[in-house]
Amino acid sequence: MSFLSALFYDKCMKATEDACLIDWRKDLLKGVDGKVLEIGAGTGASLDLYPSKSSLEIYLSEPDENMRSQLEEKVKDKKLDNVSILSCASENIESEDNFYDYVFVSLVCCSVNDIEASLIEIKRVLKQDGSFIFLEHVAAENGSSRRKWQNRLNVLWRKLAGNCHLNRETEQHIKNAGFTITEIKHESMRKAMSLVRPTIRGIAKLS
Numbered sequence: 001m002s003f004l005s006a007l008f009y010d011k012c013m014k015a016t017e018d019a020c021l022i023d024w025r026k027d028l029l030k031g032v033d034g035k036v037l038e039i040g041a042g043t044g045a046s047l048d049l050y051p052s053k054s055s056l057e058i059y060l061s062e063p064d065e066n067m068r069s070q071l072e073e074k075v076k077d078k079k080l081d082n083v084s085i086l087s088c089a090s091e092n093i094e095s096e097d098n099f100y101d102y103v104f105v106s107l108v109c110c111s112v113n114d115i116e117a118s119l120i121e122i123k124r125v126l127k128q129d130g131s132f133i134f135l136e137h138v139a140a141e142n143g144s145s146r147r148k149w150q151n152r153l154n155v156l157w158r159k160l161a162g163n164c165h166l167n168r169e170t171e172q173h174i175k176n177a178g179f180t181i182t183e184i185k186h187e188s189m190r191k192a193m194s195l196v197r198p199t200i201r202g203i204a205k206l207s
């Protein structure tokens with residue numbers, strides 16, 4: 001992510017956050033406890049939405065230094081002592097095996113270089129009874145006109161938007177990695193550009 005994209009990221013996302021993302025994040029995170037890893041935490045859009053529980057240990061990973069510096073500032077300003085920041089990417093998570101109770105991603109699977117390797121890493125670091133929580137924008141239905149435009153514009157979009165893939169079939173990738181999806185909602189991301197409106201959010205377990 002370029003310095004400028006990172007600088008204006010929160011402003012660009014504000015309308016969408018207010019329209020739906022804040023509520024979706026809150027709902028997904030309301031039950032988390034123990035050790036939670038948020039991958040690609042960005043500027044910390046979910047930071048205020050974690051439950052306040054003394055038993056919660058939050059680890060935020062963000063490989064992009066322009067995004068991470070904003071995240072570090074927010075964590076420092078809020079004096080959060082149960083939050084640690086990591087710089088690792090999803091393809092190579094700095095963690096022992098079976099460590100986390102929850103792994104959370106929001107709007108990240110679209111941007112990672114290697115989605116299969118990332119999901120293998122998430123499986124590795126999750127405890128056997130852990131939960132993988134996801135909130136992602138995804139490919140539109142095959143054959144739809146939105147999907148055709150996602151396919152046409154994908155290469156250009158990736159260059160402009162920090163490697164974000166418009167047409168990634170994230171639900172299928174999660175299943176192919178061997179997760180069992182126990183909850184999923186498909187919903188349009190309000191106040192977002194048409195090409196990134198289809199979303200999935202839910203919970204997957206290790207099968």
Ligand SMILES: C[S@@+](CC[C@H](N)C(=O)[O-])C[C@H]1O[C@@H](n2cnc3c(N)ncnc32)[C@H](O)[C@@H]1O
Nearest residue numbers: 040041042045064067089090106107108111112
């Ligand atoms: C669209 S932003 C979303 C940020 C944040 N999760 C949110 O919901 O606002 C995508 C984030 O994924 C991060 N990212 C990209 N590739 C990644 C990877 N391989 N591993 C971890 N994070 C990655 C980017 O640096 C960026 O912060």
